[in-house]
Amino acid sequence: MPLLTRRKLLAASAMAGGYAAGLGLAGRFGLAAPLETQILKAHRTEAPLSDTAPTKNVLTYGDAGMPPTLRMTKDKPFAAQLVNALDEPTTIHWHGLRIANRMDGVPFLTQPYVNAGESFDYAFTPPDAGTFWYHPHCNTLTQMGHGLTGVIVVENPDDPKFDGEVVLNLRDWRLGKDGQFIAQFLPRDAGKSGTFGTVRTANWIGEPQYDAPAGGLVRLRVAITDVTRIYRMSMEGADASVIAIDGNPVPARFPLDSLMLGPGQRVDLAVRMPDTEGAIAMLKDTRGTTPKTIATFRAVGGSLKRDVRDLAPLAENPVAKADVSTAQRISLALSATAENAAVDSLCGSLGYSFWAINKVPWPGDTPDPTSPLAELKLGKSYILNVENLTPHVHPIHLHGMSFTVLASSTREVAPQVTDTYLINANEKVQLALVADNPGDWAFHCHIIEHQKTGMSGYLRVT
Numbered sequence: 001m002p003l004l005t006r007r008k009l010l011a012a013s014a015m016a017g018g019y020a021a022g023l024g025l026a027g028r029f030g031l032a033a034p035l036e037t038q039i040l041k042a043h044r045t046e047a048p049l050s051d052t053a054p055t056k057n058v059l060t061y062g063d064a065g066m067p068p069t070l071r072m073t074k075d076k077p078f079a080a081q082l083v084n085a086l087d088e089p090t091t092i093h094w095h096g097l098r099i100a101n102r103m104d105g106v107p108f109l110t111q112p113y114v115n116a117g118e119s120f121d122y123a124f125t126p127p128d129a130g131t132f133w134y135h136p137h138c139n140t141l142t143q144m145g146h147g148l149t150g151v152i153v154v155e156n157p158d159d160p161k162f163d164g165e166v167v168l169n170l171r172d173w174r175l176g177k178d179g180q181f182i183a184q185f186l187p188r189d190a191g192k193s194g195t196f197g198t199v200r201t202a203n204w205i206g207e208p209q210y211d212a213p214a215g216g217l218v219r220l221r222v223a224i225t226d227v228t229r230i231y232r233m234s235m236e237g238a239d240a241s242v243i244a245i246d247g248n249p250v251p252a253r254f255p256l257d258s259l260m261l262g263p264g265q266r267v268d269l270a271v272r273m274p275d276t277e278g279a280i281a282m283l284k285d286t287r288g289t290t291p292k293t294i295a296t297f298r299a300v301g302g303s304l305k306r307d308v309r310d311l312a313p314l315a316e317n318p319v320a321k322a323d324v325s326t327a328q329r330i331s332l333a334l335s336a337t338a339e340n341a342a343v344d345s346l347c348g349s350l351g352y353s354f355w356a357i358n359k360v361p362w363p364g365d366t367p368d369p370t371s372p373l374a375e376l377k378l379g380k381s382y383i384l385n386v387e388n389l390t391p392h393v394h395p396i397h398l399h400g401m402s403f404t405v406l407a408s409s410t411r412e413v414a415p416q417v418t419d420t421y422l423i424n425a426n427e428k429v430q431l432a433l434v435a436d437n438p439g440d441w442a443f444h445c446h447i448i449e450h451q452k453t454g455m456s457g458y459l460r461v462t
């Protein structure tokens with residue numbers, strides 16, 4: 001474990017507090033092993049997010065501070081009870097986890113709303129190890145924008161051993177000079193790249209610093225849980241190798257250098273800390289006009305003299321390989337649509353419709369959604385031909401199943417297994433998958449303003 005700075009220590013103890021004793025599911029369902037139910041209470045709080053007054057109307061799960069980083073183990077049952085102490089409906093979606101449809105947390109598609117004052121029991125067994133995250137799927141621009149985004153670490157006991165681990169939850173906040181929330185979006189920006197936050201944080205801190213053993217290998221798990229921002233990441237002052245993207249090992253490790261990652265995406269890095277005590281490594285975002293330091297890492301103690309080449313590779317996750325020779329093609333075109341009013345719903349509408357998939361703008365979360373984008377047969381292989389007809393970048397995300405990136409019309413791609421692909425302007429990409437998880441699975445852009453103004457749909461697997 002890296003040595004903890006004071007703020008980290010506070011965060012860590014807050015996290016421990018998030019584990020409520022609760023009534024184990026073991027008694028209720030007669031499972032062999034006792035299972036602790038984690039209570040995730042969604043509620044309103046305030047938090048010190050800027051240099052001015054604490055921000056009011058912040059939303060979080062758990063006791064205080066940011067939502068706890070949830071620790072799970074691959075192939076081991078996990079249970080959490082969502083307690084809705086908000087004054088509006090909510091749900092939890094477990095982004096990237098290939099679990100049963102009824103646990104997926106999408107109102108109408110997979111479960112009813114969890115109304116204010118009610119609770120919902122989630123229970124599942126994560127099949128894949130890696131870095132994932134969780135967030136509501138209801139009134140998402142407001143609920144996520146105000147804080148409801150947390151990281152999930154699914155451990156594999158056979159993972160290679162690191163000398164430390166740091167988890168970073170990256171996100172912005174739309175705050176005014178007084179530190180209080182301002183309008184979550186501007187319509188003219190929702191119709192372009194989305195509306196950016198004004199205060200940028202890692203783990204709800206402006207630019208946190210973590211101590212890590214000098215000369216040691218640190219596993220840095222980074223999740224972009226922001227509603228809008230796309231990052232271009234680099235490390236200064238230390239060698240960082242990309243070992244996993246979106247929870248899945250990369251086909252071949254490569255040095256972190258200007259890696260573009262969008263909302264919803266995660267990257268796992270093996271960072272080789274500098275040998276000299278006190279030396280600082282900096283994780284940077286170089287996208288846009290002013291580079292920003294995301295977080296820094298300070299080398300402490302005598303050098304452990306580790307070598308990244310000693311690190312065993314991560315085990316692949318058990319994602320079925322598509323049979324490309326028999327795979328059926330499904331065309332999905334992302335486009336801008338003429339503006340028309342969206343249907344209001346309990347889960348919030350932004351009141352605009354700017355985007356569409358296959359020319360159909362998602363009407364909002366209603367009891368009567370549009371028909372699926374495609375119907376897939378259980379167990380069959382498919383290739384999604386996704387085409388971006390817009391001049392903007394879209395992190396496009398599929399629930400419930402992971403896919404493999406096969407080819408792109410504009411760049412060299414690795415056969416990465418993932419749940420979110422950052423598709424460039426005018427790019428066409430082929431994504432292969434086996435339809436091995438039955439249910440209705442949301443497919444949408446993870447720039448939440450795009451998702452909520454039309455760029456959403458779902459695939460039906462039966």
Ligand code: C2O
Nearest residue numbers: 093095264397442
């Ligand atoms: Cu991060 Cu529909 O999800």
Ligand code: CU
Nearest residue numbers: 394445447450
């Ligand atoms: Cu988008």
